[in-house]
């Protein structure tokens with residue numbers, strides 16, 4: 001790890017009494033809600049982080065670590081080893097721990113940050129560790145002995161890494177000082193050893209610059225094995241020193257994580273809901289909805305007009321598919337493990353390109369104003385409160401722009417029913433991109449409407465009454481095709497003529513792939529061959545679903561198809577599941593059988609029907625609380641720990 005030392009225009013550092021010689025604060029932020037502790041690279045100084053310090057928002061204060069043997073600590077000897085650097089920093093941070101601490105280590109600093117995080121775990125813990133431009137601690141550190149390399153050779157190494165202006169490298173005094181620090185720090189690195197099973201219980205994010213000549217994705221990926229909880233890899237622009245050079249981009253990236261983590265902390269563990277309810281006591285039940293997520297449908301039946309209830313709860317044909325969905329969950333039993341230390345459970349998902357606070361998204365459900373006047377606006381606000389992505393149906397009662405505005409900064413995906421008019425399809429996709437939707441869900445299991453006796457007997461389909469068409473009536477391409485002064489009937493007729501697309505084949509998927517850079521997840525896949533075809537056509541992932549039993553009567557349960565689909569697409573492709581998910585235990589079962597996350601459908605719509613935004617909020621809180629408790633009770637400290645060994649078919653103990 002040869003490093004640079006040139007840092008631009010250092011601000012006057014403040015040395016807070018609270019931290020002594022180890023910590024520099026360039027931009028004190030008394031009202032910060034989090035602190036970012038930055039560990040410099042080898043031969044680097046705290047001043048490397050002045051630019052980043054200035055670029056962070058007011059609620060994040062940057063503390064830069066000054067190692068001994070440099071800058072104002074030049075008179076001190078170099079640390080004996082990395083453990084000594086970590087111990088010195090951890091002690092110095094004790095008075096700073098009144099706010100959540102995030103650690104960020106660059107290159108050699110990544111190892112110091114990692115070791116500091118280990119020490120902090122015995123003292124309250126860091127909120128997250130960011131490690132940049134470094135191979136993992138357990139990597140084979142076959143570093144050359146810099147004491148044996150002449151000055152010219154080391155200077156060439158510095159040039160190769162970039163980051164130090166050539167003019168400075170030609171300054172003999174400057175170069176001599178850099179080489180002195182390089183050699184001193186390098187000795188620390190050569191002495192460092194860490195086994196593969198040294199793991200943190202702290203979330204960890206790996207930062208990799210796309211043009212780093214020293215590190216590849218393959219080399220840094222194993223960092224993620226050094227934590228038992230949430231982990232992710234982020235690629236940013238720049239070279240080996242991109243971290244401290246691309247400060248606007250890096251500040252934005254770090255701030256997103258910091259704000260997400262702070263929001264999760266503020267919300268407290270989802271399981272706290274049960275304590276809250278018990279403490280409130282029996283009189284507080286009042287109008288609160290049931291906490292039994294399987295009973296919501298019965299409660300909703302009491303408040304919905306029969307035709308609307310049938311539209312939401314009804315299934316195709318005899319309802320065999322809907323029943324199969326639930327029976328499939330019941331056929332699997334959880335086999336809990338105990339005494340596994342589950343004080344902190346991490347519900348987040350960072351896998352296969354997905355980054356979610358919990359393995360749950362809200363399924364696309366059309367025409368939500370039929371159950372509540374605020375419809376999707378209320379539902380998306382509740383999803384945003386829970387920080388769960390909301391998947392907006394093409395057939396929504398509010399336009400995708402209005403729903404995006406209601407979601408605020410929280411993530412949303414757009415579900416596309418691919419219209420037969422390609423200009424209209426293009427327009428919908430462009431609007432979704434412009435409104436900040438971050439993925440497309442392409443639903444493919446409806447080349448024709450399902451045969452739904454309950455809807456047929458009521459003669460009721462909301463779209464034909466003009467409800468659920470907001471994305472069309474607000475679309476310039478759709479509008480342009482209407483006759484002047486068109487009323488509801490004309491709108492419905494035109495919608496009916498362009499919305500279906502039964503001629504679609506897999507050969508058309510590359511057209512959509514070309515159209516957008518958004519990730520595409522194909523929804524409504526049950527057969528593993530269709531999953532393969534979806535990927536071959538350019539999809540990024542699949543959603544195993546039978547539309548909740550609403551399309552074809554007598555199909556296999558979605559859960560029963562999941563393992564085969566997972567096997568077909570491999571481990572690195574996002575696979576989501578819906579159809580029949582009701583409880584936290586169901587989510588665990590779906591994940592154990594290969595899903596990365598689930599789409600939660602009808603139950604949130606019942607919550608919406610019963611109590612608008614608060615109803616959806618309640619339903620989501622119950623689901624997450626039950627999931628959190630299910631993790632604890634199955635002995636899983638995180639979603640990542642869920643595997644097939646947690647399941648057995650109903651019946652005697654297997655084997």
Ligand SMILES: Cc1cc2nc3c(=O)[nH]c(=O)nc-3n(C[C@H](O)[C@H](O)[C@H](O)COP(=O)(O)O)c2cc1C
Pocket residue numbers: 311312313363364365366393394395415443523545546547548549550578579580581599600601602603
């Ligand atoms: C009333 C209703 C409307 C739906 N509308 C859509 C839709 O517009 N687009 C879509 O892809 N899926 C739609 N779905 C299917 C859901 O996205 C999801 O696949 C289904 O609800 C899962 O079944 P479950 O809710 O019983 O778990 C709808 C489901 C319901 C109940």
